[in-house]
Amino acid sequence: MIKLENFHKSFGSTEVLKGVSIEVPTGSVTVILGPSGSGKTTLLRSINFLEPADKGTMILDDKVFDMAAASKKEILEVRRNTAMVFQNYNLFANMTALENVKEGLVLVQKMGRYEALIKAEYYLEKVGMINREHFYPVQLSGGQQQRVGIARALALNPKVILFDEPTSALDPELVGEVLEIMKKIAKEENSTMIVVTHEIGFARDVADQVIFMEGGVVVETGEPRDIIENPKEERTRKFLARFSNR
Amino acid sequence: MGTIFSFEYMIKSFPTLLSMVDVTILVTVVSEFFAIILGCIIALTRINAIRLLDKVCAVYVSFIRGTPFLVQLYLICFGMPQVLNYFGMENPRSIPGILYVFLVMSLHEGGYIAEIMRGSILAVDKGQMEAAKSIGMTGYSAYTRVVLPQAFRMAIPALGNNVVSTLKSTALIFNVGVVDMMRRAELMGSFSYRHLELYIDIAVIYICLCFLVQLGTMMLERCTRMKNSTVS
Ligand SMILES: Nc1ncnc2c1ncn2[C@@H]1O[C@H](COP(=O)(O)OP(=O)(O)OP(=O)(O)O)[C@@H](O)[C@H]1O
Ligand SMILES: [Mg+2]
Numbered sequence: 001m002i003k004l005e006n007f008h009k010s011f012g013s014t015e016v017l018k019g020v021s022i023e024v025p026t027g028s029v030t031v032i033l034g035p036s037g038s039g040k041t042t043l044l045r046s047i048n049f050l051e052p053a054d055k056g057t058m059i060l061d062d063k064v065f066d067m068a069a070a071s072k073k074e075i076l077e078v079r080r081n082t083a084m085v086f087q088n089y090n091l092f093a094n095m096t097a098l099e100n101v102k103e104g105l106v107l108v109q110k111m112g113r114y115e116a117l118i119k120a121e122y123y124l125e126k127v128g129m130i131n132r133e134h135f136y137p138v139q140l141s142g143g144q145q146q147r148v149g150i151a152r153a154l155a156l157n158p159k160v161i162l163f164d165e166p167t168s169a170l171d172p173e174l175v176g177e178v179l180e181i182m183k184k185i186a187k188e189e190n191s192t193m194i195v196v197t198h199e200i201g202f203a204r205d206v207a208d209q210v211i212f213m214e215g216g217v218v219v220e221t222g223e224p225r226d227i228i229e230n231p232k233e234e235r236t237r238k239f240l241a242r243f244s245n246r
Numbered sequence: 247m248g249t250i251f252s253f254e255y256m257i258k259s260f261p262t263l264l265s266m267v268d269v270t271i272l273v274t275v276v277s278e279f280f281a282i283i284l285g286c287i288i289a290l291t292r293i294n295a296i297r298l299l300d301k302v303c304a305v306y307v308s309f310i311r312g313t314p315f316l317v318q319l320y321l322i323c324f325g326m327p328q329v330l331n332y333f334g335m336e337n338p339r340s341i342p343g344i345l346y347v348f349l350v351m352s353l354h355e356g357g358y359i360a361e362i363m364r365g366s367i368l369a370v371d372k373g374q375m376e377a378a379k380s381i382g383m384t385g386y387s388a389y390t391r392v393v394l395p396q397a398f399r400m401a402i403p404a405l406g407n408n409v410v411s412t413l414k415s416t417a418l419i420f421n422v423g424v425v426d427m428m429r430r431a432e433l434m435g436s437f438s439y440r441h442l443e444l445y446i447d448i449a450v451i452y453i454c455l456c457f458l459v460q461l462g463t464m465m466l467e468r469c470t471r472m473k474n475s476t477v478s
Binding site: 093 | 384
């Protein structure tokens with residue numbers, strides 16, 4: 001279980017997170033929706049300290065972290081128990097697909113070379129990339145890169161995987177393959193996932209919980225059916241109306 | 247002294263001068279090695295804005311770039327023994343001159359490489375560092391495994407130029423008593439009075455060395471480009 005309590009974050013004088021609290025049970029999928037600039041990316045990035053929060057507490061299973069006063073050791077601990085899938089993939093450009101997945105296993109988790117290889121290949125197989133394992137990122141399409149990115153995150157068996165708009169940089173015809181993989185791992189791997197996306201369909205089909213954010217606060221939280229089909233808040237309704245019109 | 251130019255003497259002297267090329271190569275290789283390490287340390291210190299130390303590095307780099315190499319050479323080779331002496335060292339002039347030369351050249355090229363590496367580290371996509379951190383790598387691993395390899399690849403042409411310039415700077419080290427091709431040519435010339443032939447030999451040797459470095463750089467660039475590239 002991961003629980004965020006009262007996350008605050010400002011850039012200069014603009015407050016981007018104004019006391020965000022969310023809870024995600026182990027093995028469940030939470031989708032965060034919200035208009036551009038509402039702070040979704042910032043929230044995800046504050047979880048693994050890429051953008052440290054000014055204030056807030058995080059509970060990761062049984063460990064409590066004060067986000068504003070975490071030591072270097074605690075930051076590493078959080079990062080080693082979480083993984084992130086980036087909007088623009090961020091695969092290590094100097095490594096093949098296989099090496100990308102193996103890197104964290106060998107270097108961070110100190111796994112033996114052989115064991116790491118087996119595990120990395122298992123996850124590349126899972127995302128359908130085993131036949132491209134020796135390709136470098138530049139030699140892969142966006143969708144393929146993102147699938148490797150997902151394998152890299154999965155292989156670490158993190159307590160939670162953070163997805164920041166994993167399909168929004170992709171050509172439309174490649175979005176489907178990545179969403180399929182995400183659906184598959186939600187089902188098969190029982191991973192705890194927090195997904196920021198504009199794919200309402202994915203939220204409806206896969207999420208256990210949907211959170212609607214706007215202006216740095218959580219406006220509404222609930223089951224996908226409740227939030228998407230009949231949102232209580234006017235702001236949520238307005239946001240969703242844009243998608244049903246398309 | 248009959249002919250204006252003795253082709254025969256030029257050919258005859260060539261092997262003698264060439265036999266001294268090991269000094270030139272040794273100085274280049276050793277200094278370039280330490281210069282790259284120093285350059286990376288300075289670059290990282292400045293990029294990560296390590297308090298105070300980054301200011302020291304900035305001053306250092308502008309000193310290196312703002313003073314002639316020959317001045318730096320004299321400063322260290324003639325000035326440093328004086329300082330060592332003051333601090334109680336018995337006979338600092340007994341230290342072989344070549345060690346002073348290693349030091350100056352490493353410090354000098356290090357200042358230039360710092361700027362090369364700073365540029366290329368900053369040119370590596372920020373997302374690379376973030377991805378490394380997100381999987382729990384330490385800053386050290388993130389740099390050595392992800393950022394620096396990519397920065398080096400981008401820096402290959404500039405580093406190649408730097409090696410060429412190091413190579414050419416070695417022509418000055420005879421000024422502080424290191425016996426190399428230049429010194430040998432000077433000695434031979436003082437007997438034969440055929441300076442033209444001797445310095446043409448030296449020019450030929452330097453041209454060949456520089457050509458080899460450029461060739462190596464190009465090959466290195468090509469084989470890293472074939473394997474992968476940062477443009478995505
Ligand atoms: N590093 C930064 N420095 C200054 N302001 C920032 C920074 N990062 C984000 N912001 C600001 O914080 C606000 C929230 O940004 P954030 O990226 O979290 O929004 P988002 O909900 O992810 O939006 P989008 O859907 O467009 O990705 C925006 O107004 C943005 O301009
Ligand atoms: Mg965003």
